[in-house]
Every structure is written in C-alpha cells, then in structure tokens.
Amino acid sequence: MDSIAKLKEHFVKFKQRLETIKEEEELSTGQEYLETDEPFDDGHELIKEEYLLQVSCNNHLETSWTQTAILPFESCNMVPPSLMDDRDSLRKQVCVWFAQEHDLKGSQKELNAKLLSILKYLDWYEDNIFDYDNGSAVELEEFLKSNENDPNLKVILDLPRGESGVTVLHAVSRARTREAIRDRVDQAVDLLLKAGADPNAKNNEGATPLHYAAAIGNDKGVSSLLRAGANPSMCDRQGKTPQRVAIDDSHYNVAGLLLTKEQEELRKELYNIPVMPIFGSIRFTKTLKEFLDKHKSNPDLKVVLNIRSERDELEVLELARRIAYFDKAIGAEIRELFLKAGASCDVPYCIAEKERSLVL
CATH class of the missing domain: 1.25.40.20 (Ankyrin repeat-containing domain)
Known part of the structure; x- marks a missing residue:
C-alpha cells in the first residue's frame, strides 16, 4: 500500500505541473511568449518536452497516467506508468527525478x-x-x-x-x-x-x-x-x-x-584439446564431439561457447576458422558442431553467408 500511496503522490505532483504546461499552451495560441528575467526551470522544461512529445504521438500523457497510476491493479492489462518505470530511458527517469x-x-x-x-x-x-x-x-x-x-x-x-x-x-x-x-x-x-x-x-x-x-x-x-x-x-x-x-x-x-570458477575450468578443458595441422584436425573433431556430448546437459557449456574474443568474434568460431585454413571441410564441420551445441551465429558472418560458400 505504501508503494501505491507514493505512486499517487508522484502522479499528483506531475499532474500539477502538466496543468501549468497546458495553460502555457493555451496562452501561446495566437500569441508569442514575452521574454522575462525569470530563471529557466530545466526540470519544468523537460517534463514539458515529454508531455508535448507523447501528445504528438497520440499518446496522451495525462489520460494514460490517470488510467494506470490511479487504478494500477484493477486490470491485469494495465502496467505502471512509463515515467515511473526504471526500465525506461534515462531521459524519462530524469524527468521523474x-x-x-x-x-x-x-x-x-x-x-x-x-x-x-x-x-x-x-x-x-x-x-x-x-x-x-x-x-x-x-x-x-x-x-x-x-x-x-x-x-x-x-x-x-x-x-x-x-x-x-x-x-x-x-x-x-x-x-x-x-x-x-x-x-x-x-x-x-x-x-x-x-x-x-x-x-x-x-x-x-x-x-x-x-x-x-x-x-x-x-x-x-x-x-x-x-x-x-x-x-x-x-x-x-x-x-x-x-x-x-x-x-x-x-x-x-x-x-x-x-565467468564462474566452474565455467573457467570448462573453458580450459575445451581449449586443452590439442589442435594439430592436417591429420590432427580429424583427431580434434573426434575429441571435440566427445567433449560436447559429455557436457551437453551442462548449462555452463552455452556460456563458454559464447565467449567473445577481443575481435568481438566468438572464440569457438575463431578456432573453427583457423582450422579451416588447413582443411575447409573439417573447419566447416567443427563450426557446425559448435553451433548445434549452443554457440550463437555471429551476425557479420551470417550476412556474408550469401557471398561465400563456407562461412568461417
């Protein structure tokens, strides 16, 4: 109940300021504002901007607040007012502050x-x-x-x-x-x-x-x-x-x-699988399949497979690309193994898929 009371208190304050803003709008019809020596109220102007912007988008601020702030729990379809929600933009939060x-x-x-x-x-x-x-x-x-x-x-x-x-x-x-x-x-x-x-x-x-x-x-x-x-x-x-x-x-x-300690250890286990050029790649594929099968039920596996390098590419896909330098077929197979195990396809490389037969 305290939160409802606080919400109503905020609403009343904003409503008072919105009334002032609407009065200014009415005064400005067919008139021009006169310059004054009164100090500029930054907070007032920000709330005014928020009000005018939402009105221009056919989302009347006062109406939506009346429906959501006064009776927020009477309908399961109603949500708390946006200006009270910490998930909103920083600008909207500052408006409340x-x-x-x-x-x-x-x-x-x-x-x-x-x-x-x-x-x-x-x-x-x-x-x-x-x-x-x-x-x-x-x-x-x-x-x-x-x-x-x-x-x-x-x-x-x-x-x-x-x-x-x-x-x-x-x-x-x-x-x-x-x-x-x-x-x-x-x-x-x-x-x-x-x-x-x-x-x-x-x-x-x-x-x-x-x-x-x-x-x-x-x-x-x-x-x-x-x-x-x-x-x-x-x-x-x-x-x-x-x-x-x-x-x-x-x-x-x-x-x-x-990463947690357990995730660090899992990552270390993955990259301890030896990778050797040419014939070693086939052995790596076999060992990798065993590793992925062993940890397929471990939720930490997906975290490890989606770690990004300094190049902002998935580490596991970088590994597949390096192997592809020696054997494109093996590199492509390893990449598919990682993707099926939970690695997310990197957007830049997905875009290039139409241009290249093998995405590395």
Whole structure:
C-alpha cells in the first residue's frame, strides 16, 4: 500500500505541473511568449518536452497516467506508468527525478539539478531517434571534474532515486549512451565510477549497477564496473547474479565476462584439446564431439561457447576458422558442431553467408 500511496503522490505532483504546461499552451495560441528575467526551470522544461512529445504521438500523457497510476491493479492489462518505470530511458527517469523531493541541503540541491540537467541528454530518447541536442559525456566529465573536491558530489551520486531506489550509476549503466555504442568503453559509467559512485550500490530489489548493465547486454559498462571493483557474485532479492540476469536475456557477450570458477575450468578443458595441422584436425573433431556430448546437459557449456574474443568474434568460431585454413571441410564441420551445441551465429558472418560458400 505504501508503494501505491507514493505512486499517487508522484502522479499528483506531475499532474500539477502538466496543468501549468497546458495553460502555457493555451496562452501561446495566437500569441508569442514575452521574454522575462525569470530563471529557466530545466526540470519544468523537460517534463514539458515529454508531455508535448507523447501528445504528438497520440499518446496522451495525462489520460494514460490517470488510467494506470490511479487504478494500477484493477486490470491485469494495465502496467505502471512509463515515467515511473526504471526500465525506461534515462531521459524519462530524469524527468521523474526532477520532480522528486529529497532531503537535500541548498548546495546539494543545486549540485543535483546541474547533474540531472546533463544526464537528461546522455542517452537516446528512443531507439530510432538520434538526439543531436546531447549533453554528452564531455559535459559530464567537466561537471565531475569541477566538483571533484565537493563532498556533496558523492552524496548526489549515491542518492537513491525513484520508486526503485536506483542511483545515477544504476540508470546510466542501463542507458543506451552514444559513447558506449561508438567507443570501446562506456565513458559515462567510467566517469561516474572515477568520481566515486558506488559500483556495488543496491536498489530496493537488491540489484546492483552490474545487474543493470547485464540486463541490456552492456558489455562495455560491465567491464568498467568490474575494473572498479563491482562484485559479480552479489545476488538480487530473486537470488540472481548479474551473469544469471544476462543469461536470462540471452546476453552471452556479457555472461562471458562474468565467468564462474566452474565455467573457467570448462573453458580450459575445451581449449586443452590439442589442435594439430592436417591429420590432427580429424583427431580434434573426434575429441571435440566427445567433449560436447559429455557436457551437453551442462548449462555452463552455452556460456563458454559464447565467449567473445577481443575481435568481438566468438572464440569457438575463431578456432573453427583457423582450422579451416588447413582443411575447409573439417573447419566447416567443427563450426557446425559448435553451433548445434549452443554457440550463437555471429551476425557479420551470417550476412556474408550469401557471398561465400563456407562461412568461417
């Protein structure tokens, strides 16, 4: 019941601000806004943008909130409002955080507002929309650098936010930032960690930033978190480790970064199978079949078969390709064995299948 009360409280606050926004819309009809000396309310403008965008998409924000926030449990077909959901875009979460009240002092409030103003443009708003008005990791870096000696910075970074009690690091670890897609590292996650954000902070469900990064297959974010001391063995309230979360969502690129001791031993056993040119390849095939048959019921096998190399190719398919240099037929057979055992077909090589008779 407490969560319902909090949800209604958030709804009332947003409804009040939306009423103000709608009044502004009515005033703007046939009129032009006059310039004023009033301070720019970044949070207000962000909520306004969210409202106008959803209205333009024929998804009336107020109507959907009325149906889902006030009576969220009266219909099995209804879902919690999107702006309350920590699975939404970072921009939408920031929209909620702007309206949320925390027990912060004056200087902390100012610092928090500045951080949120940067975060709101850090990710893509939608999968198919590229937002060129992006605060980017560059602005985040400048902000963190200029406040590195402020003791309030860590308070703001580790502040539990929203209904799920996530920190900024949780949200950014799960965001589709353009830096994470463009670069080899998740720059935003790196910057927050270097600024002192807690890599093992838990939300209300016991999930850490590592769980969040694993949930979307953010391998760069996972690598950054591990380097900063994130504990891959921590479980959420459902008893799931970050690797389990990654596997449940078929993100084996991440699962391979979070290998258990047993998985490491299985991987070692696989690559200890001797590979010799020419005649040795036939012997390798026989031994490989025995290995795969021996571990076919072991769930760790699929994790090991889907580990990626530095070239972002599956290690086992790289192995098959190397063998194919000496014997194409054996190489193709080995590749098929790995695929049937659970290795995922690499997209770049699948695309090339029409152009080459043998995909290596």
